[in-house]
Amino acid sequence: AGAATLAFDYTGSFGDSASGLFHVKVGDAWYSWTQFESIDARAAFPGFDEPGFKTPFTVSVTTHPGLVVIGNAPKVSVTKVAGGMEKHQLAVTKPLPTYLVAFDTGPFVHQTGTIPATPERPTPMPYGAVATHAQKDKMGYVMAETPRIVSLLEQYFGEPFPFPKLDQIGTPIMPGAMENAGADTYGDGIIFLSPGATTSDKQAFGMIVAHELSHQWFGDLVTPAWWDDIWLNESFANWMGYRIGNAWRPELNIGVGALDEGFGTMNTDALEVGRPIHQPITDNGQIDSAFDGITYGKGGQVVAMIAAYLGDEKFKAGVRLHLKRHAYGNATSEQFFQSISDAAKDPRVLSALKSFVDQQGVPVIDVRRQGNGIVASQSRYAFLGSSPPPLSWTIPFCVRVGAAKQCTLLDKTTTSIAAPASGLIMPNVGGAGYYRFDMAPADWQALIAASGTLSP
Ligand SMILES: [Zn+2]
Structure with a gap:
C-alpha cells in the first residue's frame, strides 16, 4: 500500500460553443479557448470536477509551430518535438480546482507589460492582453487600464495578486467573462474597446474587469x-x-x-x-x-x-x-x-x-413618527393581490432624520428608534439596504419634494 500514480490516455474534441474545449475560425485561422466552469474540464482531461479538490496543475500543450499558448502559469519552454510540432511547457500552477484551469492556443497577438510594484507587492508583475488578429487594433484600452484595477484590488485585499502573472484574454463567442486563475477570459466586446467607445462600454469594462479580477482572490485564492x-x-x-x-x-x-x-x-x-x-x-x-x-x-x-x-x-x-x-x-x-x-x-x-x-423574499419597512423618535415595523413585501406566507428578517436598517444618521439591527417585528422629532426622514440612507420602505403620506411628500437636493 502507499501512494499510487495513475496515468490516463484521454481523448477529447473541440466544441463550437463556449464550453469545455472550444475553437473558432477567425479570418482564415483557427483559435481555441477553454471554459470549464462549472463541470466541463472533463471535456479536456479526466479529473474531479468539484471545487473542493484543489491541486497544482502541470500543463503542456503541443501545437503546430509558431502558435501562441496561454495558460494559468507562465511559460517555461518551447521545444521541437516529433512531426515538426512544438511543445509548450507551462510552469506548475498554484493549487486550483478544475473549473479555474485554462489553456488557449492559436496565432494570437500577445501584448505584454508589467504592473509596477505596489505597497502590497514588492516586485513588478508581468501581465498581458491576448487577442485574435481581428481585435489587434483594440488592445490599447485593456493594456492601459488593467494595472490600475489590479492595484486597487491589492489595496482593498491588503495582499498581492495571488498568481505569478495575469493575461486578459478575448474570445469572440463568450457571452460573459470567466475568472480563470491568472488567465481571465472575456467576450471580445467587453475588453477590446475602440477609441470611440461609449460611456456604457466603459462602465461595462470597469464593472466586469473589476468583478473578474476580484475573483482572483475571492474564488481563486x-x-x-x-x-x-x-x-x-x-x-x-x-x-x-x-x-x-x-x-x-x-x-x-x-x-x-x-x-x-x-x-x-x-x-x-x-x-x-x-x-x-x-x-x-x-x-x-x-x-x-x-x-x-x-x-x-x-x-x-x-x-x-x-x-x-x-x-x-x-x-x-x-x-x-x-x-x-x-x-x-x-x-x-x-x-x-x-x-x-x-x-x-x-x-x-x-x-x-x-x-x-437562507430565505427568499423582500422585506418592507414601515417608518412612522412617534413621540421623540420613529417606529420601524417590518413585514414581507408582496404584490397587490398576492399573499405569500409572512416572514421576518434581521435587517441592518440605516435611516437619516433631519441631519442625524443612524444604523440599527431590526430583529423584531417593531423597533423604536430615538430620532429628532422633526426633519426629513430618509430611510435606507446610502441605498445599500435590500428592502423597500413606506412612510406616512406627509413624510413621502416631504421626501419627494426634497429629492432634487438629497445626497445619497
Ligand atoms: Zn463572477
Whole structure:
C-alpha cells in the first residue's frame, strides 16, 4: 500500500460553443479557448470536477509551430518535438480546482507589460492582453487600464495578486467573462474597446474587469467548498465589481449600477414562488442555475448592506481575515460569515446575513413618527393581490432624520428608534439596504419634494 500514480490516455474534441474545449475560425485561422466552469474540464482531461479538490496543475500543450499558448502559469519552454510540432511547457500552477484551469492556443497577438510594484507587492508583475488578429487594433484600452484595477484590488485585499502573472484574454463567442486563475477570459466586446467607445462600454469594462479580477482572490485564492457556496463567490464579486469599478473611474458613476441591479431583482424575489440565495445543490443540472439574478443582484446588495452596516473598515478587516485563514484552500459561506463577525466582533451580523441568504423574499419597512423618535415595523413585501406566507428578517436598517444618521439591527417585528422629532426622514440612507420602505403620506411628500437636493 502507499501512494499510487495513475496515468490516463484521454481523448477529447473541440466544441463550437463556449464550453469545455472550444475553437473558432477567425479570418482564415483557427483559435481555441477553454471554459470549464462549472463541470466541463472533463471535456479536456479526466479529473474531479468539484471545487473542493484543489491541486497544482502541470500543463503542456503541443501545437503546430509558431502558435501562441496561454495558460494559468507562465511559460517555461518551447521545444521541437516529433512531426515538426512544438511543445509548450507551462510552469506548475498554484493549487486550483478544475473549473479555474485554462489553456488557449492559436496565432494570437500577445501584448505584454508589467504592473509596477505596489505597497502590497514588492516586485513588478508581468501581465498581458491576448487577442485574435481581428481585435489587434483594440488592445490599447485593456493594456492601459488593467494595472490600475489590479492595484486597487491589492489595496482593498491588503495582499498581492495571488498568481505569478495575469493575461486578459478575448474570445469572440463568450457571452460573459470567466475568472480563470491568472488567465481571465472575456467576450471580445467587453475588453477590446475602440477609441470611440461609449460611456456604457466603459462602465461595462470597469464593472466586469473589476468583478473578474476580484475573483482572483475571492474564488481563486479562496475557493467555495461546494457549489452551494458559489452564490457568495458571485455576490461578493458583483459587489466588488461595482465598488472597484467606481474607484477606478468615479466620473463613470459605475456604483449606481449595483442599485439598479439589486432593486431590479426585488421584482423576482417578491413573487410567491422563488428561491433563497443559498440552497442545496444535489445534481449537476442545479449548478448552472445558481448563476442567476438572485445570486448576482440580490446577493450583491446583501453584501453591500452588511458592509454598509458594519462600516467599510470592519467589513474589509473581515474579508482580509477570511483570505488569510483559507489562502489557496476552500471555505464555506459559514466560514466567511464567521470571519466577518470575528473581525467585526459583532455576532449579530450572522443572523442578519442568514435571514437574507437562507430565505427568499423582500422585506418592507414601515417608518412612522412617534413621540421623540420613529417606529420601524417590518413585514414581507408582496404584490397587490398576492399573499405569500409572512416572514421576518434581521435587517441592518440605516435611516437619516433631519441631519442625524443612524444604523440599527431590526430583529423584531417593531423597533423604536430615538430620532429628532422633526426633519426629513430618509430611510435606507446610502441605498445599500435590500428592502423597500413606506412612510406616512406627509413624510413621502416631504421626501419627494426634497429629492432634487438629497445626497445619497
Ligand atoms: Zn463572477
